[in-house]
Amino acid sequence: MNRQIVKLFGLLVVLFAVLVGFTSYWSVFEAEALKEKNANKRPLLEQQRIERGRILADDGTVVARSVAKGKGDDLRYVRRYPDGPLYGHPIGYSFVREGDSQFEQFHNDELIGEESELGSLIDELRGHEQRGNDVVTNLHPEAQRVALSALESAGFGAVVGIEPASGRVRVMASNPPYDPNLVPTRYSQLATDEFATPLLNRATQGRWPPGSTFKVVTAAAGLDSGTISAGSTIDAPATIDVQGLPLANSDGQGYGAIGLETALTGSVNTWFAQLGEQVGSETMFDYMADFGFGSTPAIDLPDDQVERSGVFEENELLGRGDPVDVARIAIGQERLLVTPLQMAMVAAAVANRGSLMKPQIWSRVVDPDGRVTRRLDPSQYSRPMDEETAEALATEMEGVVDFGTGTNAAIPGVRVAGKTGTAETPFNRSCGGGDLNQAWFIGFAPADDPEIAIAATVECTSSFGGELAAPIFREVAEAILSGG
Amino acid sequence: MTSARNRELAGLVPVALLLTAGFTAVFAQEEARLDDLSLIYGAYFLAVCVATHVYLRLRLPDADPYLFPLVALLTAFGLVMIYRIDADLARDQANWFVVGLVLFALTIHFLRDYDVLERYRYTIAATGLLLLLAPRVPGIGEQVNGAYLGVNLGPLSFQPAEFSKICIVVFLASYLRENREVLIVGARRILGVTLPPLKHLGPLLVVWGAAMFMLVFIRDLGSSLMFFAAFLALLYVATGRFSFVAIGMAMFLAGAWFFASTVPHVNDRIEIWLDPYSDPAVSGYQVLQSIFAQADGGLFGKGFGQSLITIPGTDNALLPAAQTDTIYALIVNEVGLFGACGVVLTYLLVTARGLKIALLADDGFSKLLATGLTAVFAIQAFVIIGGVTRVIPLTGVTLPFISYGGSSIVANFVLLALLLLISDRARRQARGAASGWEAT
Numbered sequence: 001m002n003r004q005i006v007k008l009f010g011l012l013v014v015l016f017a018v019l020v021g022f023t024s025y026w027s028v029f030e031a032e033a034l035k036e037k038n039a040n041k042r043p044l045l046e047q048q049r050i051e052r053g054r055i056l057a058d059d060g061t062v063v064a065r066s067v068a069k070g071k072g073d074d075l076r077y078v079r080r081y082p083d084g085p086l087y088g089h090p091i092g093y094s095f096v097r098e099g100d101s102q103f104e105q106f107h108n109d110e111l112i113g114e115e116s117e118l119g120s121l122i123d124e125l126r127g128h129e130q131r132g133n134d135v136v137t138n139l140h141p142e143a144q145r146v147a148l149s150a151l152e153s154a155g156f157g158a159v160v161g162i163e164p165a166s167g168r169v170r171v172m173a174s175n176p177p178y179d180p181n182l183v184p185t186r187y188s189q190l191a192t193d194e195f196a197t198p199l200l201n202r203a204t205q206g207r208w209p210p211g212s213t214f215k216v217v218t219a220a221a222g223l224d225s226g227t228i229s230a231g232s233t234i235d236a237p238a239t240i241d242v243q244g245l246p247l248a249n250s251d252g253q254g255y256g257a258i259g260l261e262t263a264l265t266g267s268v269n270t271w272f273a274q275l276g277e278q279v280g281s282e283t284m285f286d287y288m289a290d291f292g293f294g295s296t297p298a299i300d301l302p303d304d305q306v307e308r309s310g311v312f313e314e315n316e317l318l319g320r321g322d323p324v325d326v327a328r329i330a331i332g333q334e335r336l337l338v339t340p341l342q343m344a345m346v347a348a349a350v351a352n353r354g355s356l357m358k359p360q361i362w363s364r365v366v367d368p369d370g371r372v373t374r375r376l377d378p379s380q381y382s383r384p385m386d387e388e389t390a391e392a393l394a395t396e397m398e399g400v401v402d403f404g405t406g407t408n409a410a411i412p413g414v415r416v417a418g419k420t421g422t423a424e425t426p427f428n429r430s431c432g433g434g435d436l437n438q439a440w441f442i443g444f445a446p447a448d449d450p451e452i453a454i455a456a457t458v459e460c461t462s463s464f465g466g467e468l469a470a471p472i473f474r475e476v477a478e479a480i481l482s483g484g
Numbered sequence: 485m486t487s488a489r490n491r492e493l494a495g496l497v498p499v500a501l502l503l504t505a506g507f508t509a510v511f512a513q514e515e516a517r518l519d520d521l522s523l524i525y526g527a528y529f530l531a532v533c534v535a536t537h538v539y540l541r542l543r544l545p546d547a548d549p550y551l552f553p554l555v556a557l558l559t560a561f562g563l564v565m566i567y568r569i570d571a572d573l574a575r576d577q578a579n580w581f582v583v584g585l586v587l588f589a590l591t592i593h594f595l596r597d598y599d600v601l602e603r604y605r606y607t608i609a610a611t612g613l614l615l616l617l618a619p620r621v622p623g624i625g626e627q628v629n630g631a632y633l634g635v636n637l638g639p640l641s642f643q644p645a646e647f648s649k650i651c652i653v654v655f656l657a658s659y660l661r662e663n664r665e666v667l668i669v670g671a672r673r674i675l676g677v678t679l680p681p682l683k684h685l686g687p688l689l690v691v692w693g694a695a696m697f698m699l700v701f702i703r704d705l706g707s708s709l710m711f712f713a714a715f716l717a718l719l720y721v722a723t724g725r726f727s728f729v730a731i732g733m734a735m736f737l738a739g740a741w742f743f744a745s746t747v748p749h750v751n752d753r754i755e756i757w758l759d760p761y762s763d764p765a766v767s768g769y770q771v772l773q774s775i776f777a778q779a780d781g782g783l784f785g786k787g788f789g790q791s792l793i794t795i796p797g798t799d800n801a802l803l804p805a806a807q808t809d810t811i812y813a814l815i816v817n818e819v820g821l822f823g824a825c826g827v828v829l830t831y832l833l834v835t836a837r838g839l840k841i842a843l844l845a846d847d848g849f850s851k852l853l854a855t856g857l858t859a860v861f862a863i864q865a866f867v868i869i870g871g872v873t874r875v876i877p878l879t880g881v882t883l884p885f886i887s888y889g890g891s892s893i894v895a896n897f898v899l900l901a902l903l904l905l906i907s908d909r910a911r912r913q914a915r916g917a918a919s920g921w922e923a924t
Contacts, residue, residue: 001851002843004721008855009839012862016832019866020825022873026778027821034779039764042776042802045792069797076796 044096048076053111053132055091055103057141058170058363063087064094064104064180066132079104085177086144089158089201090169090301090361091137093180098187102201103361105302107135110365110374133373134366138168143479147456150472151175157439157458157469158202160344161476164450166378167348167357169299171454171476172341174202204299204306207337208438208459211421212267212405214332216346216442219260219393221287222275224385230392233257236271242327247273250422264396265404267420269331276330284329285320290384291356292345294319298358298381299341309342311335332421344455345381347442350397351417351450354390356381398447408470409443411478417450418443418473420465431460441469445477452480488549488911489541495553496537499560500530506564509788525567529560529578536585543592544908546915548841551907554834555885555900559893561827562886565814568789569807573888580890584897591901598905602849605658612651613694615644620701645707646882646895649714649860650902652694656715657852659687660722664848667723678727691715692732696739703749705740706867706879712736713867714860721842721855757877770804774813774872777803785820807888809880812872827886828869835862838903844910854906857899 026034035043055064064087066077079094081087092102100108108114113132140161147159152175161171178190178198190199200206222228238254239246249255249269255262263271276284288294293310294317296303311318312335318324328334341359349356358381365374385393397417400406405420421440425431439461444453456472504526533556540547559581567574595601601608618635619625626634626641635644660667670681680688695712698704712732720729744750752767760768760775777791791814793806806814816824838858845851864884871878882892 001721001724001848001855004724005839005842005851005855008717008721008859009836012835012859012866013832015866015870016828016835016862018875019828019869019873022870022875023778023816023824023828024821026775026873027781027816027824028783031779031782034776037776039761039768039772040776040779041795042773042780042792045795045802046780049792049796073792073794074796 041096045076047112048078048096050112050130051077051132052079052094053113053134053366053368055087055107055111056134056136057087057139057144058137059141060136061141063091063137063139079180081180083141084179084181086141086148087139088178088180088198089174089203090172091180093183095184098183101199102301102305103135103137105305106300107362110135113368131368133368136363136366137361138163138170138363138376139172139361140170140480143171143476144173146479147171147173147472147476148175148177150456150475151458152177154439154468154472155458155461156196156202157456158206158340159454159456159472159476160203160340161452161454161480162344162348162357162359164348164351164444164453165357166376167359167381168363168376168378169359169361170452170480172201172203172361174200174206201301201305203340204297204301205339206457206459207307207309207339208457209336209423209425210332210338210343211423211438211440211465212269212332213343213346213419213421213440213442213455213465214336214338215264215267215272215330216350216393216397216419217288217291218272218276218279218284218330219264219396220291220350220385220389221279221284223260223392224287224389225279225283227279227283228260228275231259233259234263234271234274236263236268236274238270240270240273242273242277243325247327247331260392261396261399264419265399267405272330273327276326276328279326279330281324281326281329282320284326287384289319290382291349292342292381293338297339297341297345300361306341307339309336309338312337332423340455340457342455343440343442343457344453347418347444347455348453349384350390350393351444351447351453352390353387354385355383394444394447397443401443405464405466406441406443406470408466409441409473409477411445411474411481414445414477414481415447416443416445416474416477417447418470420470422464422466425459437461437463439463439465439468441465441473443473443477445481452477488547489537489545490549492540492549492552493534493537495550496530496533496556499533499553499556500526502557503529503560503564506561506788507567510564510568512789525563529563532582532585536588539589539592540904543596544904546911547904547908548837548911551834551837551900551903554830554837555896558827558830558834558885561815562811562883562888564788565811565818565886566807566888568791568818569793569814569888573807576890577888577893580893583890584894587894588897588901591898592905595902595905598853598902599849601654601853602658602661605655608651609655612648612655615648615651616694616698616702618644642891643882643889644891645702645704646889646891647898649707649711649864650857650895650899652711653714653718653856653860654853656691656718657849657856660718661848661852663687664722667728668725671723671725678725679731680723680725680728688719688732692735692739695736696743699740699743699750700747703747704879705750705753705877706871706881708740709736709876709879710860710863710867710881713863714856717859717863718852718856722852753877753879757874760874770810771872771874771878773801773803774810774878775874777810777813778816778873781817781820781824783820783822785816785818785823788818791817805880808882809868809878809887810872811883811887812869815886831862831865831884834858838862841903841907841910844914845906846910846913850906850910854903857903861896861899 052066092104094100094104110133113130158174176196176198235257236255239248325334367373394417401409401416401418406418409418423438425438439458442455444450456469507525626636695708698708716729716732760772842851842854868881868883870876884896
């Protein structure tokens with residue numbers, strides 16, 4: 001019988017090896033796929049047992065923090081947002097059932113203290129409890145407050161403010177806002193409101209025609225490509241014919257042969273349309289690409305929550321070689337759709353002497369012992385134009401605020417550069433067929449040493465950019481400049 | 485003689501260290517502070533083990549030196565895991581551990597001459613079957629998750645299948661010892677398949693019938709599988725005919741397939757096994773959560789006391805039956821693949837020592853009894869670990885010595901006592917033969 005006993009042992013060894021094989025399969029090889037399963041709530045339940053780090057404004061104001069509930073096995077942390085709706089955009093929310101969004105989602109690994117595979121493995125072996133890091137943002141609380149309340153009295157829209165030299169995002173507000181504290185109780189209501197879409201961050205996900213603010217891009221392309229020089233003039237009649245359709249100035253006047261300064265301060269459509277045709281669509285697309293059009297902006301928010309800007313056919317982006325009406329693109333019409341973030345990047349590029357920095361909301365990561373483990377290292381995204389072009393353009397944009405369409409953006413004692421825009425949006429369904437203007441203002445201040453570049457926009461209004469958006473710019477810029 | 489017992493004593497030291505370290509880790513997690521109670525637990529456990537060791541030194545000086553430390557290791561590990569789930573359950577389990585050791589000692593005391601078991605084999609077989617039937621007796625039977633597994637006698641409730649498995653193995657070992665020759669010699673080839681002689685087929689069909697009966701009346705796929713597999717293992721070792729095993733397996737599968745389609749509870753278990761995602765929140769919940777817990781454990785696990793067993797803020801189980809059926813998933817979650825491999829390896833070592841006893845044993849009954857006891861033990865571990873890892877359908881069998889449950893721990897200590905009894909005699913005879921002495 002001994003031979004059979006040895007064989008039986010062999011069989012049992014095989015059976016136990018199968019057990020080890022299956023255990024390895026579930027616990028190691030298939031582990032990641034299992035963690036993604038919908039039925040698997042364990043990773044989420046475990047994450048809420050980690051004290052997620054705080055999110056802070058640049059002055060140390062707490063934007064988001066975690067509070068403990070229960071004890072022992074019942075211990076879990078719940079997210080709290082002390083200022084309610086103020087930072088709902090762009091901070092987002094983080095809850096077990098509803099998941100994460102925006103900044104909370106993008107910086108999840110830092111916030112739960114899962115920075116690197118190696119680090120957490122060592123922590124595990126040392127038996128360390130996983131603890132979250134604090135993430136400090138560049139957001140300026142006072143300016144954020146001013147921006148949101150200005151928007152709330154103006155209408156649905158958004159404001160984005162960027163420090164031109166570093167790309168630091170100081171302000172990002174979207175109206176209507178939402179209170180992230182209410183997400184666990186009112187999620188379905190917030191998510192299904194198709195009229196107000198409060199969860200939509202209009203600063204990065206809202207897309208509208210840019211109107212005349214786009215003339216800054218056209219002017220940059222014209223000057224930098226050498227198509228025109230600072231002294232060049234173009235004859236600008238009241239109306240010109242483009243592709244068989246008349247294109248008119250908004251005030252109905254003819255200007256004769258004028259230079260860039262007059263064209264920009266008066267926002268002369270026929271002048272810029274002709275400049276666009278001289279530049280040509282391919283060169284125009286090249287310059288747009290340098291400003292970031294056509295790409296998802298390199299901001300620290302999840303890609304699916306940041307929209308691209310550009311010329312759209314249905315939902316497809318058009319580019320070099322596609323048949324487009326470059327004259328109408330040059331004045332911000334055609335099928336151009338842009339986000340406020342993209343237009344703030346345009347203003348920031350001009351302000352920073354032609355160098356466009358990557359926009360970033362985060363500033364530094366602080367570990368639970370108070371050590372700064374990572375710090376934002378500002379980096380250039382692109383250089384859409386050379387310094388001379390940027391300086392010339394800045395000078396003309398100062399004229400817009402000093403004696404042109406943007407006088408409402410003027411701040412006493414501060415040099416301000418900017419450009420207004422008013423796009424007619426007959427196809428914007430959210431306006432419900434009523435007021436059909438999209439009001440814009442982009443600019444920066446102080447013009448000689450820019451601290452802030454801002455894009456402000458309001459949808460579905462009967463007002464013009466200079467009336468409605470320029471004052472928002474002024475209030476937000478003042479908040480930044482007075483706060484230092 | 486003393487060297488074997490000295491090795492046993494040495495083997496108990498790491499067991500006590502593991503227990504103390506485990507309790508300390510759980511304390512550190514639960515109370516966020518160290519407590520000398522963990523040391524007291526370790527010392528208490530070690531004292532009980534040393535007492536058992538001294539008893540073995542006196543009564544079974546030649547018995548296998550590794551089995552008891554291996555089993556103590558499994559018990560200590562189980563205590564830590566159960567303590568981690570609920571301190572009260574761990575206290576119960578510790579008490580059952582002591583009761584188990586008392587029965588262990590009594591078995592060794594009264595069955596020193598275990599050959600008497602052969603004389604009462606039919607009584608023992610009948611007892612085993614009655615025990616299996618008991619859960620269906622109105623008034624004392626208990627239904628657990630659709631299967632009839634428990635018996636409730638006033639203050640005492642137990643799972644008779646745990647004891648029944650020993651009775652049935654004793655009967656089979658005795659029966660096959662007597663009939664193995666006829667089964668081999670009388671076998672004839674029909675259509676190229678070697679069949680046992682018809683005359684002796686009866687008792688074998690009875691065993692098959694008993695397994696089917698368990699499926700239908702007790703509705704316990706796990707125990708049924710465990711019993712029948714142990715029977716096939718014994719039949720193979722006794723006769724050396726693989727064809728008998730193949731026929732038996734085919735009959736079991738045919739029966740299981742037939743009853744699976746008629747007994748709803750059995751059918752459900754199989755369907756959940758094949759597709760747990762069809763109903764992840766209810767019927768598939770247990771097996772899916774077991775697997776999710778393993779996925780979360782990874783290579784090294786989350787550490788003692790770190791696993792989530794209930795959904796925080798509620799009393800709802802995240803890992804249902806964590807202290808019994810799915811304790812292996814909890815182990816993978818807390819100590820990872822490495823820890824789980826350690827547990828499986830420990831079961832394999834117990835199996836190896838058990839079969840070594842069978843190899844050394846001189847007479848047929850001892851050989852078959854040691855084989856049967858070891859096989860039923862190993863298969864039980866396979867059935868529940870296999871269920872939790874979705875190798876086979878998940879059923880309500882305990883993980884020997886680790887799972888919470890008085891019946892399981894007490895019955896398995898009786899099983900261990902029988903193995904050590906066989907071992908002591910076999911090794912003494914082997915030693916006597918080697919040194920040229922007459923075996924006594």
